[in-house]
Amino acid sequence: MILRIDRLQTEMPPPSDPDPAGAARVQELMGGRFGEMSTLMNYTFQSFNFRNRQGARPFYDLIANIAAEEYGHIELVATAINTMLTGATPPADGKPPSDSMTQLKDQAINPHHFLAGGQGALPQDSRGNPWTGDYVFSSGDLVEDLTHNFFLETGARNNKLKVYQMCDHPAARALTGYLLVRGGVHQVAYARAVELLTGADLTKLFPAPRIPTDKIPECQPHIAKGLHTKLYRFSPNDYKEIVAVFKGPHPETGEPLEVVDEAPEGFAPHDLPSQPAVFAPDYAPEEIKEIAQTLRKKAGLPDEPLGVVASSPGNGGGLADKVIDKIT
Amino acid sequence: MILRIDRLQTEMPPPSDPDPAGAARVQELMGGRFGEMSTLMNYTFQSFNFRNRQGARPFYDLIANIAAEEYGHIELVATAINTMLTGATPPADGKPPSDSMTQLKDQAINPHHFLAGGQGALPQDSRGNPWTGDYVFSSGDLVEDLTHNFFLETGARNNKLKVYQMCDHPAARALTGYLLVRGGVHQVAYARAVELLTGADLTKLFPAPRIPTDKIPECQPHIAKGLHTKLYRFSPNDYKEIVAVFKGPHPETGEPLEVVDEAPEGFAPHDLPSQPAVFAPDYAPEEIKEIAQTLRKKAGLPDEPLGVVASSPGNGGGLADKVIDKIT
Amino acid sequence: MILRIDRLQTEMPPPSDPDPAGAARVQELMGGRFGEMSTLMNYTFQSFNFRNRQGARPFYDLIANIAAEEYGHIELVATAINTMLTGATPPADGKPPSDSMTQLKDQAINPHHFLAGGQGALPQDSRGNPWTGDYVFSSGDLVEDLTHNFFLETGARNNKLKVYQMCDHPAARALTGYLLVRGGVHQVAYARAVELLTGADLTKLFPAPRIPTDKIPECQPHIAKGLHTKLYRFSPNDYKEIVAVFKGPHPETGEPLEVVDEAPEGFAPHDLPSQPAVFAPDYAPEEIKEIAQTLRKKAGLPDEPLGVVASSPGNGGGLADKVIDKIT
Amino acid sequence: MILRIDRLQTEMPPPSDPDPAGAARVQELMGGRFGEMSTLMNYTFQSFNFRNRQGARPFYDLIANIAAEEYGHIELVATAINTMLTGATPPADGKPPSDSMTQLKDQAINPHHFLAGGQGALPQDSRGNPWTGDYVFSSGDLVEDLTHNFFLETGARNNKLKVYQMCDHPAARALTGYLLVRGGVHQVAYARAVELLTGADLTKLFPAPRIPTDKIPECQPHIAKGLHTKLYRFSPNDYKEIVAVFKGPHPETGEPLEVVDEAPEGFAPHDLPSQPAVFAPDYAPEEIKEIAQTLRKKAGLPDEPLGVVASSPGNGGGLADKVIDKIT
Amino acid sequence: MILRIDRLQTEMPPPSDPDPAGAARVQELMGGRFGEMSTLMNYTFQSFNFRNRQGARPFYDLIANIAAEEYGHIELVATAINTMLTGATPPADGKPPSDSMTQLKDQAINPHHFLAGGQGALPQDSRGNPWTGDYVFSSGDLVEDLTHNFFLETGARNNKLKVYQMCDHPAARALTGYLLVRGGVHQVAYARAVELLTGADLTKLFPAPRIPTDKIPECQPHIAKGLHTKLYRFSPNDYKEIVAVFKGPHPETGEPLEVVDEAPEGFAPHDLPSQPAVFAPDYAPEEIKEIAQTLRKKAGLPDEPLGVVASSPGNGGGLADKVIDKIT
């Protein structure tokens, strides 16, 4: 089971200019065959299905623990997409009332971002096709699963590099810069595990694909902090035997690999503003806010929400007023 | 992000007689439209996409926190399936060497449990069709999402009842008994949230479907412990505002709903034995064990694994010997 | 738009011995590529998309009118499946309370008939795969669409013959006997239309596949009534120009083709009994009946329902009592 | 079974400026999870699978009758799409002969509208993904099915509102204006049915989503005619017991709900012109017209087609001549 | 089994201006229901599954031999797509280093061409949906399979005509010009086979769709060479009995159909240049070239590669240097 922490693994920028076409492309990192849904669910199912755990504990711990980190990755991809979609439905721009989305009609968007959702991330890829359970590989054979995972991370890295090149929105760049570094750690971890079990040296393949990570500007701050050599332990008390596998020199830099015995502190997320044109969280969000405040008071909660956010938008009320005006 | 705990939310029985046909049916609770993958991912995406969180904090916390519990539910479904599959490939039964699975050929199994996996759970439904991202509904409209979630839990309850009736394996019964109770709590939570926002009284529908939960033997111990009225907070420090929503009388019993300000303690999982006939974790698991032990010693770990399990099988070595004998 | 008539195009037998495995096979005629969903939706979309209708009115009328008949065919397939599923969950058979479906666990059923539905028909094929919009062909090119339709009916006939051979349940035989005759009429109609437009003589292919329809016992009564030569007009006032196409000799028998200027009278459906084990329409259907009666009285309706059925089961109340007893 | 009437449930505008990108978006209302294919097929299958109809006749009649209305809705969506696509392949614009679609290559179209079809509607959603039978929910449990249907209509309403905002083509606006009003009636009907069976008051949710329908200009004429309070009976003689459920005050306006004991009169469709560039109905439609006329005369039909249309285009012959000229 | 020849069935132009949007449309001819994957796999499976081959040898040979030609067709479609994609990632255009694909973000591309692939063809259609095995029809009934194949070729021809009209890139035009002629031969072949078996005269349908092939400029050179009347035998020694079916007059021109007793000589493909921005075949292709040269020398191969290409680009090394410069 899990405990959830309302923080992001890396710092993400606040909304700036919307980029709905870019958001449609970034979806590949969410719901593509090599997206973060795939890494999350592959490692999750492999850990669920792991037999004779006591006999192979370090390997079980490795897969189970990386699975835990991946949950934070789908959260980051969603954050990037939501940030890029914010503001794509301008609340008041001189157009006639009912046309709050007409400017989007001819764009290379994922229409579900607007028609089927509230300008929010989807479990789909860049084509708009849903993620499917058939992307999960869980053979039960430990060496084979680890080999698969190394290959999966390689494909994921390729996709991240491409999305980096295509999408220059700050949120997309912050996302891919971080994921490239962390995915690299997972590649190393699985390669090392295969090596320890079989002697096969996959580390000669690094970096794979062979774009040097340290030349990508958005990766450099993370590398400067050593994030390319650290494996965090995402658990209060479990998965401690990862130290038996994640060790030795980093294949590219030679620096020693290091297990950090706790999760990273993380960063508070930005509170993304309401988008009343798509009814998220409502066409008139101030009403919900009002109800929520009443409930909070009845429950004896303080005036300020207990949840922490990096920045908080207005409640969008004025926005909503304008939209409803436009429709009327 | 999450922290992972290597314990199950409820106690599951150890392997007994294998039931591969039953395991194929239980998959509906994993990868069906109303399975636990769906509840997990619906609430996860809704929480990721939640806008103006500070303005509606209690509702955000509710959805985000229930999402966290659902991760433990897919873990339980996987555990049940894996338990039911254990032993389905008898290691030594007098058959000629190469026929370790011929007895399965004519059964109503999910062939992927054996041909594409290592007798392990799959993100598929009872038809063998994969779970798909198109099962996720995240409109961004808070009232609509909550209404959806209530309906989703209703469908989930229906499916759990049916699986309960069809599958009498102890693992399937333990699973459904627990999930019926916990899913009922989620139904109540979403109904209450809708009621608080709109005044619409969904609780008149309870129980939905209208089979009284307290008459199901495998639900009774959980009800006796009050699990039908408790919402756990699955986070070290977050989602504290769920108390503003999850309150008032239980719609069926009238007992007060209660927030438990921590996760349940959980139960150690059984360490399911190797199944060498399907190479899980290898055809000769003792070799992996030997390597693992060497690595553990090098890392200064104690002789006994740090991970805790409810019961530990033999390493399956003798089993593997027999299988390889059979093939030779 | 349509008017719906609560009658079946042919007489179907009442429930007898259940045949859930057979029902799973009959699904091919519902949701397969060549099933009745496909014929219905192909002709429906072709008629919606028909351009220059006035210029080609007889052909538009032909496709639109056959589409209307096909709605009655999906209704018949559903009726057959529902009939075959009736009784598959025996209400009281000495088994322990909670095992009302255990006997189904190992059978070659479509698990969704029980786990995801209430022993009811599904828009799926015999593999349990859903019907998909990609089965619809609507090129807009009249000759090409008609050629497609002829081929589609040929494939449909092949599937019907196979289901006939595999499933000997009276409902399956009544279904296929009727559909083979009516599908044959559609084959003839499309072949004639192609011939009139292009001169290409498709009628030399008859019967296609070349099993003589008149030798199939369940087809014979319909042939005796001349149903193999008649095209009904399924509309109060429209599609009258089908007479310009559906004419000339039947390719197999030489008898004159005939347009019947109204829909067939039809047959009242059997009122299939409740199946409380799968909560259809509820675990305790007598409650619903009671509410319904109250509502009917308030609305000034007579004691007897206005709807006509061929036979009416008990309300299943005693059945429900037994089931709830078993669970308790 | 059904009778088909060659009229539309509401008046639709004739073709004007083409809007192929808009047509691609409107597809969500056809083949999306919450599109009209879904409402049609959900209610159709629920009515086919309804057990113990006599015991619950008013509810059976309600679902069956609404299913009938939905057929007219997929017809309207198709009409809107076809209207928006008309003229998207300009027949003669000075471009070199073979380039009749090059201008479409870079647009945000659904390529199947042109490459796989004849500028005609598709059973696909706004992503170009096909409608699937897995969108159908038919649990057999009456309360659960009705709850589902209420939620389905809510999702459908959300999508219609979004399509309304994105697509300002007159056909899209006429479509969504009408469907919003009629879908609202179905929401009310299912909410009332749930209330009568269980006492749960869903009407507090209205309007859901909470955009006031009466402020949308294209809805107002229909509201003025009272279409928001009327349920038509779409059958010559059946489904008369809907009066026992569809009654009481409208949840928003308090006006009394009313059953109209017949179908609406409807409106003649426009006869959309040939699009010879996509061979619909042929590259040289005048030939088909000529053959059709000959056949009509042979059949003794009058010179004017018996079918009635709102307006009739030329046969496109001159158009075709130009296209064939261009290719040569 | 097969022998593969490294030549194309027709001459294809070298890369010119890139056309990624066009490449996305051409995918319909690869992975659409009527694309070349479908013709290849339909005839391949029909030939694999052909029973009583000796009894119907000429028909077996016909299907098996056309299947062989179709392999060359998927190769041609891939070649066209790859050619159109070449250059779509400009290596050095003054943009900042990391933006080598930003210009593509807003275009109507198939994002998988860049994000999931290396500017290479995909087994997908123009919507980005994958080809599926459900497009294969193999009933085993010879007459039915042949009827299907005739219809399949008709649909394929329709799609080719549409792609021809939409895509004016030289590679798309060369592709469709050739495929229209060759597909026409297959239509004739299957029509003749049906005629010989049943007497049904499908040739009256020609051309179908009825755009005269000989008026399409890109078809004319192939027609001038008589390619519209010739069926090649794609085998060293087998499938010789096609002569018993492919004979008689061509239905449009009356010219005699002719079997050519060998495969066409074919044309050397262009060696498409590296696209280092998408790492195809690497970010620094000169390294691979260097390794390859070393290996070739060790193996005693001559300095010049043994494979023959129509034209060879530079190795893209300078290109790669620029890209890596940009990233750094």
Place this chain on the structure above:
Amino acid sequence: MILRIDRLQTEMPPPSDPDPAGAARVQELMGGRFGEMSTLMNYTFQSFNFRNRQGARPFYDLIANIAAEEYGHIELVATAINTMLTGATPPADGKPPSDSMTQLKDQAINPHHFLAGGQGALPQDSRGNPWTGDYVFSSGDLVEDLTHNFFLETGARNNKLKVYQMCDHPAARALTGYLLVRGGVHQVAYARAVELLTGADLTKLFPAPRIPTDKIPECQPHIAKGLHTKLYRFSPNDYKEIVAVFKGPHPETGEPLEVVDEAPEGFAPHDLPSQPAVFAPDYAPEEIKEIAQTLRKKAGLPDEPLGVVASSPGNGGGLADKVIDKIT
């Protein structure tokens, strides 16, 4: 392009006892993610999309050439399935006429083998789900594609081992025995290619999965002939540079790898008998035979068919007579 040879790469047994359930399982090797459709199409698309071929000729030749061998593998899988299905519809067994398939209704078959096909192989997996183009990986990055291919062959080997264990029909065993050996060669080839490009030693993983191939009885004859060390060149004149990669010692045995400069001679296939109950190739195959003979004579062909088969069944005529008798 290709030349097709009407011979199988290995000798397959004639039909014996039918095994339709086994045939359904063997489908995994055809249409599963790791089936032969996948290996065929992955390498085919990678070769189509290979850029800068002259610069990396040995690697291009390797992938293109293995792709050619894989075509023969899908042929073998189809042959095994067809063989196992032969006789599953007994022509005359005392049952009443119309029940030729009732015995199959309750079995764990793939219903499409009978309902949608003529007892023939399908492009589906063991679940009955179709092969999809999304199984193809073609990143364009040479090292990544080769790494993928190694992993793909590993997964394929796992599946073959499992099918071997589950299916003891002689055709299934002959199939898997051969494919295991040949797939092993491809694993070695891709591992060697990766090693030569990067130095990463994947051969330490052999065998992967680690079941020793030489202990499987059905593999031994092929190993005795050295088929585990040989790569055939499947081309008249191309792909000669594979010698630069496929060399050095076999990772398991140390024997030298060897390129055979031609295709294997192959084996004539058995001519599988008609199955008139499923109309393959017709309900009365003798008629087709008669027509074929007439056509052959007209074409001047000899009395004996030019095609060579291992054994030829009767034409099934008597069989057909019995079937038609039964229906009448």
